[in-house]
Amino acid sequence: MAQNQNFDTVAIHAGQEFDPTTGAVIPPVYMTSTYVQDGIGGLRSGYEYSRGGNPTRTSLETLLAALEGGKHGLSFASGLAAEDTLLRAILKPGDHIVLGNDVYGGTHRLIEKVHGAWGVRNTTVEMSDLSAVEQAIIPGETKILWIETPSNPLMKISDIAALARLGHGAGAVVVVDNTFASPALQHPLALGADVVVHSTTKYLGGHSDVIGGALVINDDELFESVKFLQFAAGPVSAPLDAWLTVRGIKTLSVRMERHCTNAQAIAEFLQGHPAVDTVYYPGLPSHPGHELAKAQMSGFGGMISLSFRGGAQAARTFCESMHLFQLAESLGGVESLVNYPAEMTHASVRGTDLEVADNVVRLSVGIEDVADLIADLTGALPNS
Known part of the structure; x- marks a missing residue:
């Protein structure tokens, strides 16, 4: 080449x-x-x-x-x-x-x-x-x-x-x-x-x-x-x-563009919601790594995590209440997924320094229409 x-x-x-x-x-x-x-x-x-x-x-x-x-x-x-x-x-x-x-x-x-x-x-x-x-x-x-x-x-x-x-x-x-x-x-x-x-x-x-x-x-x-x-x-x-x-x-570049724009919109939507304690997404100016991410990345990616004020029960209910965000391990596909790390992808690190809090949920934001994704999230969020 x-x-x-x-x-x-x-x-x-x-x-x-x-x-x-x-x-x-x-x-x-x-x-x-x-x-x-x-x-x-x-x-x-x-x-x-x-x-x-x-x-x-x-x-x-x-x-x-x-x-x-x-x-x-x-x-x-x-x-x-x-x-x-x-x-x-x-x-x-x-x-x-x-x-x-x-x-x-x-x-x-x-x-x-x-x-x-x-x-x-x-x-x-x-x-x-x-x-x-x-x-x-x-x-x-x-x-x-x-x-x-x-x-x-x-x-x-x-x-x-x-x-x-x-x-x-x-x-x-x-x-x-x-x-x-x-x-x-x-x-x-x-x-x-x-x-x-x-x-x-x-x-x-x-x-x-x-x-x-x-x-x-x-x-x-x-x-x-x-x-x-x-x-x-x-x-x-x-x-x-x-x-x-x-x-x-072959379609990685165009997919990542959509993953990034969808995730940015969803992170901004989630930030400030009364049920959400923290949104972990480097595209948000409030993220402690935001400026570094801007310097060494050309986009902020399609992955978001969030923690719930209502603890484990709120997180679990949220994970089990959506339709477009399907409950599954893995990430990075064209379809949106939701994961509960404490009992799914990170269950093996319970009791170690890597233990993930039980009020944390991870989203793999797909390339669907972002309005449909936000509607799905809205229906699952507590007090929405």
């Missing part, structure tokens, strides 16, 4: 050359497990067995790298599979990770329960407090600084560039989970991060019909280590999953 092409063009064309045999505009799905060799070791375009490589997955990995402005993209069966592979490529027993105190519950569970059982230690910290992060880093032992911004579910904004300087000063690999923002709104590698991780299930796929994960890496040595584990352990995305993700990415 030409270096001067804009994001919208790259999202449609990177890695998506037309089929040279038929001229089909959309590359085919290569539903094959293995490949005929031209004599022993004579691999056609390097393909031998689909765990090691598949043309459909290659097209997605090329596209992922282009979207994030990175050298290497890797596609996985899920976001957690991508995270697990990266962690195993970097860490050994006794190593230490610093991560935010408001990250996805599954990420914390993976680090604490799975890798913790193998001797990997972690410290959770308020990532917006640079002094606290610096104090949490153990020189010579902290190997990863894990950043999630905006965070899940309280939409905290972390200064990627400043944290990257801190991490690199300690010799740590700086990882940014860019799932909530997507590369349409934020480019962590350009701000100094070493690795970007995605659950492609969310905004990249965009249609709630595929599970996947991704890593984008600039460092050649780290890429080779991760790629070896991708092959050796086999957590790869299937061809159809890769194809569906590519299809979703």
Whole structure:
């Protein structure tokens, strides 16, 4: 792809050359497990067995790298599979990770329960407090600084560039989970991060019909280590999953525009409602990370969280009283979803520093007509 092409063009064309045999505009799905060799070791375009490589997955990995402005993209069966592979490529027993105190519950569970059982230690910290992060880093032992911004579910904004300087000063690999923002709104590698991780299930796929994960890496040595584990352990995305993700990415930019405008309108509607205590959305000037989000993002995203004055019962009733906002886990699809983190996406972190208050609700704002969405919210809000 030409270096001067804009994001919208790259999202449609990177890695998506037309089929040279038929001229089909959309590359085919290569539903094959293995490949005929031209004599022993004579691999056609390097393909031998689909765990090691598949043309459909290659097209997605090329596209992922282009979207994030990175050298290497890797596609996985899920976001957690991508995270697990990266962690195993970097860490050994006794190593230490610093991560935010408001990250996805599954990420914390993976680090604490799975890798913790193998001797990997972690410290959770308020990532917006640079002094606290610096104090949490153990020189010579902290190997990863894990950043999630905006965070899940309280939409905290972390200064990627400043944290990257801190991490690199300690010799740590700086990882940014860019799932909530997507590369349409934020480019962590350009701000100094070493690795970007995605659950492609969310905004990249965009249609709630595929599970996947991704890593984008600039460092050649780290890429080779991760790629070896991708092959050796086999957590790869299937061809159809890769194809569906590519299809979703083609409309990422226009979808994110609508997600952002809808979410902004809904956040402004919710702010000040007598039943609502706090609206967590970086597009609101009252949000503590508003100015930083303006500086490092090109939009504020489609995710909103809110807390209710009426406590857990008010939050639960709200979640169960809507129609367009369907009660479900996940996010980033074209349809709007509502989630109760304390018992759904973040149930695994109850009793830890990452515990989510039971009066908090998370909204994934879709691309429906915003007036219809606000009407749905109005009918579910207490005293409305």
